Amino acid sequence: MALVVRNVSISFGGTLAVDAMDLDVAASEIVGLIGPNGAGKTTFINCVSGAYQPNTGSALWNEHELIGLPPHQQLRLGIARTFQNVASLHDLTILDIVKLGANMRGDLSMSARIAGMFRSEERLEQELIETLLRPLKLADVAHKPIQTLSYGHRKGVDLARALASKPELLLLDEPVAGMTAQEGMAMAGLIREVRDRFGCAVIMVEHKMDVVNSTCDRITVMASGAKIFSGSPVEVQRDPEVRRVYLGED
Amino acid sequence: MFFIQLLSAGIATGSIYALIAIGIVLIYKCSGVVNFAQGAYAMVGAYVTYALTKLGFPALVAVLASMMVLAALGIATERLVLRPMLRAPVVAVMMATLGILIFAKAICLAIWGPDQIAFPKIFPEGSINLGGIFMTYNYVAAGVLSATLCAAFLAFYQFTSLGLMQRCAADNSRAALAIGIHVSNQVSIAWGMSAALAGLGGTLLATLNGLSLGLEAIGLVAFPVIVLGGLTSLGGAFVAGILLGVLEAFTDGLLTPAIEDFLRAYTNVYSVGALQQVVPYALLVLMLLVRPQGIFGRRGTERI
Numbered sequence: 001m002a003l004v005v006r007n008v009s010i011s012f013g014g015t016l017a018v019d020a021m022d023l024d025v026a027a028s029e030i031v032g033l034i035g036p037n038g039a040g041k042t043t044f045i046n047c048v049s050g051a052y053q054p055n056t057g058s059a060l061w062n063e064h065e066l067i068g069l070p071p072h073q074q075l076r077l078g079i080a081r082t083f084q085n086v087a088s089l090h091d092l093t094i095l096d097i098v099k100l101g102a103n104m105r106g107d108l109s110m111s112a113r114i115a116g117m118f119r120s121e122e123r124l125e126q127e128l129i130e131t132l133l134r135p136l137k138l139a140d141v142a143h144k145p146i147q148t149l150s151y152g153h154r155k156g157v158d159l160a161r162a163l164a165s166k167p168e169l170l171l172l173d174e175p176v177a178g179m180t181a182q183e184g185m186a187m188a189g190l191i192r193e194v195r196d197r198f199g200c201a202v203i204m205v206e207h208k209m210d211v212v213n214s215t216c217d218r219i220t221v222m223a224s225g226a227k228i229f230s231g232s233p234v235e236v237q238r239d240p241e242v243r244r245v246y247l248g249e250d
Numbered sequence: 251m252f253f254i255q256l257l258s259a260g261i262a263t264g265s266i267y268a269l270i271a272i273g274i275v276l277i278y279k280c281s282g283v284v285n286f287a288q289g290a291y292a293m294v295g296a297y298v299t300y301a302l303t304k305l306g307f308p309a310l311v312a313v314l315a316s317m318m319v320l321a322a323l324g325i326a327t328e329r330l331v332l333r334p335m336l337r338a339p340v341v342a343v344m345m346a347t348l349g350i351l352i353f354a355k356a357i358c359l360a361i362w363g364p365d366q367i368a369f370p371k372i373f374p375e376g377s378i379n380l381g382g383i384f385m386t387y388n389y390v391a392a393g394v395l396s397a398t399l400c401a402a403f404l405a406f407y408q409f410t411s412l413g414l415m416q417r418c419a420a421d422n423s424r425a426a427l428a429i430g431i432h433v434s435n436q437v438s439i440a441w442g443m444s445a446a447l448a449g450l451g452g453t454l455l456a457t458l459n460g461l462s463l464g465l466e467a468i469g470l471v472a473f474p475v476i477v478l479g480g481l482t483s484l485g486g487a488f489v490a491g492i493l494l495g496v497l498e499a500f501t502d503g504l505l506t507p508a509i510e511d512f513l514r515a516y517t518n519v520y521s522v523g524a525l526q527q528v529v530p531y532a533l534l535v536l537m538l539l540v541r542p543q544g545i546f547g548r549r550g551t552e553r554i
Contacts, residue, residue, distance in 0.1 A: 051428065071430040083428065091421045092414075100418055103411040104430050161429065 002027040002201050003169060008047050008057030008067075009225075017043045018054065019225035023203075025169070030195055030202040032216035032233075034209070036246055040225040041205040042084055045171050048203075049081045050074055061169060075104045078168035082161075082175060084205075086154040088147070094157050095142040098128050101164030132160040135190060152179035156187070163194060170194075172204040176211050184208055188215040213237075221246060255383050256503040257496060262385075262393030263458070264495020269396045269451040270468055271475040271487040272403060273444030279420035279482055280440040281332065282340055287347040288448050289469015290354035295320045295449025296456035296465055297358050300369060309372040313453055317446040324445025328438045355463055366462040373457065392454040399450065400488050403443075407484060416440060474530035477537050480547025490545065494530055502526040 003025040010018045018040040025031050033041045047054040050069045059066040064077055071081075080101070089097065102124060133139045136156040141149065146157055159175060175191065176184035188211045195202055206212050212219060213233040221229040221236060223245045229236060236242055270292055277285045298319050302312035327350060335343050373391040377384050407413040419426040419436040427433050452465055459465075475494050479486025506525045513519040537544065 070432075071428060072432045075430040080430075089418065089421045089425055091417055096414055096417070099411065099414060100429065100431070103414065165430075 002029075003048075003059065003061050003203075005048060005059040006057060008044065008054045008059065010043060010047055010052055010054040017225050018047060021057070021222070021225070021227055023220060023227070025201045025203060027168075028195055028199045028201055029218065030191070030204065030216045032212040032219040033203060033205045033222060034207070034212055034219060034236075034246065035222035039222040041222055042173055043225075044222070045081065045173055045203065045205055049079070049171055072104070075165055075167075078166070078200075079171070080162035080165045080167035080169075081171035082155070082158045082173055084173040084177065086146075086151070086158045090145065090147060092146060093143050094133070094138060094146050094149070095125060095128065097146060097157055098132060098160045098164050099125065101161035102128060105165050128160075128164055132163055135193075136160055150178075152176075152183055155179070159187075159190075163198075166198065168200050170200050170202045172202060172206075174205055174207065176206065176208055181210075184211050185214070187211075191215055251382050252503065255385075256499045258380075258383060258385060258393070259389060260496030260499030261397070261492055262389045262495070263455075263498065264492035265393050265396035265400060266451045266454050266491075267468070267471060267475050267495055268400050268488045268491025269454075270448050271472040271479065271491050272400060272484055273447045273451075274472055274476055275479075275481065275484050275487045276416075276440050276444050278476075279484075280416065280423075280437050281328075283332065283343045283347065284481075285347045285444070286344060286469065287327065287350040287354070288444070288472060289466035290351040291320055291324065291445040291448035292452030292455065292468050293358060293463065293465040294323065294354055295445075295452035296369070296461050297362055298449070299372075299453040300362075300367065300456070300461055303370040303372075309370065313372065313450065316453060317449050320449030321442040321446040324441040324443070325438050327445070328441035332437075332441070333434070351466060351469065355466055358463060364463060366460050369456045369461045371457075372453070388457050392458055396451065396454055397492075399447070400491075403447065404484055404488065412439070471530055474534040474537070477534050477542075477544055480544030483544070483546035486544060486546030494533070497529055497533070498526040501529045 003023070005021065005023040008018055008021045009016065021040075021044055023031070023033075023044075033044070035041055043052065046052040047057070048059045048066055050066065050071055050073075053068055057067060061077060061079065066074060066077075066079070069077075092100075129139050129142050133142050136159070138153065138156055138160065141153075146154060149157065155175060155178060159172070162170060162172075172191070176187045179187060191202060191204070192215055194200070204212075204216065216233060219231065219233055219236045220227055221242050228245065229239050229242050231239070270288055273291070274285055274288050277283060277288075295316050298316040299312050302315055303309060307315065331346055331350065332343065335346060373387045375387065377386040378390060407416060415426075415431050415436055416439070418429075419431055419433045420440075423433050426436070448469075452468065455465060455468060471494070472491075475490045476487055478494065479488070479490030502525070506522060509522050509525070510520075513522065
């Protein structure tokens with residue numbers, strides 16, 4: 001197992017948002033995290049990615065403890081995440097944001113990092129446009145400010161930014177929310193393609209079941225902060241408890 | 251010809267203003283603090299350069315070393331004063347920077363005394379003749395050096411990856427943090443760079459006007475510059491700095507004699523004093539009344 005999460009709990013005030021969650025992700029596996037609104041999916045991702053400090057629990061990534069590690073240190077371990085609500089940056093262009101991701105790659109040495117800080121990077125820019133922005137249909141707007149894009153396209157930029165850091169573990173928080181059904185399926189295809197090309201493991205929080213079913217190798221279902229089921233997409237569809245809690249059947 | 255003479259002198263001093271104002275804007279963008287200690291950095295930079303040349307270091311080494319000392323001082327300020335005040339109101343932090351200014355002035359007073367000191371010659375003596383315009387090497391060097399450095403710094407900020415991280419941290423620090431930028435390091439870097447730029451500005455100013463505690467007043471002149479340029483625009487600070495320098499030169503060379511001629515003809519008043527020192531602040535008041543966000547500022551920019 002590449003990522004081993006054990007017994008992660010976090011409460012806000014008296015509310016237990018995540019309750020003793022366990023999750024295992026193998027190398028280059030795509031795991032979907034689904035569940036009703038308020039199930040604690042995003043909170044769980046926030047605990048693993050260092051945005052929140054959980055009350056208990058551990059998350060080991062190749063022997064490194066991730067809990068409490070700030071984002072810039074997680075990037076050095078090859079972990080990148082995207083956000084449900086894309087951060088608002090006013091002054092930066094789309095290419096700038098993707099470049100930020102590329103500049104924070106984990107596999108660079110300290111000296112290469114410092115040298116890179118003072119270089120302008122035309123070749124890198126071309127490479128990023130061709131390999132990341134072109135497949136996301138964002139190549140033509142690369143030099144525009146990100147605020148000019150729709151919500152769905154901004155999510156694409158956020159994904160490109162995360163991918164530019166060449167992650168080994170990618171945490172995606174609702175990657176297709178706000179997209180049309182067509183764009184959503186295209187994004188799902190891209191996520192699989194990225195996994196096949198870079199071999200990274202992926203955890204994705206998502207609501208759209210068609211996207212989850214066609215993208216994920218395994219699905220974990222959360223309800224009220226706890227894991228209630230884990231299995232292949234077919235198994236999840238068949239499980240009576242999941243159908244009752246999440247898919248809305250009696 | 252006199253006109254061009256004034257213009258070139260104005261551009262030279264204006265570039266130094268720009269150098270110091272850019273530092274204030276940089277710090278404001280990154281940490282939201284209006285740094286009153288910028289004048290102190292300029293003054294300390296000049297004194298450190300002076301001390302190093304006294305110790306026998308060559309001029310160039312002394313200037314570079316003083317910039318490094320100032321960078322360290324800027325980073326130390328951020329780590330030791332700003333960071334513990336992270337949750338304090340911005341006004342409290344600004345008062346702390348004012349305290350640093352007073353403290354630095356007292357230290358310099360204790361070490362070097364209150365008198366004006368002849369600044370060591372960093373650039374060769376003499377002047378050049380550019381088609382009838384005479385400029386001393388001091389002015390040429392100060393102008394060219396600070397203008398080049400301003401331009402280089404703007405390019406650095408716009409085109410390198412460290413500049414990109416600076417821009418991202420300045421744009422939205424929470425977002426920058428979330429996508430993995432070490433924001434507090436970026437703020438330290440901004441303070442270091444600002445202090446180094448101000449230190450060089452102070453040294454250059456001392457080559458023109460001599461070395462004294464009064465150098466810290468440049469920190470105040472920088473405020474009309476950033477109000478004129480817009481508090482959040484580095485390019486604006488550059489343009490406004492040069493504009494103000496030119497304006498001062500014209501006031502000194504054209505407006506003051508004209509007003510004095512007028513007054514002498516019709517009244518008993520003989521002199522109007524150093525009118526060029528009033529102009530920046532008159533402009534400051536006017537600008538705040540008419541367009542508080544500055545020439546290049548944007549909506550949402552705070553007034554100071």
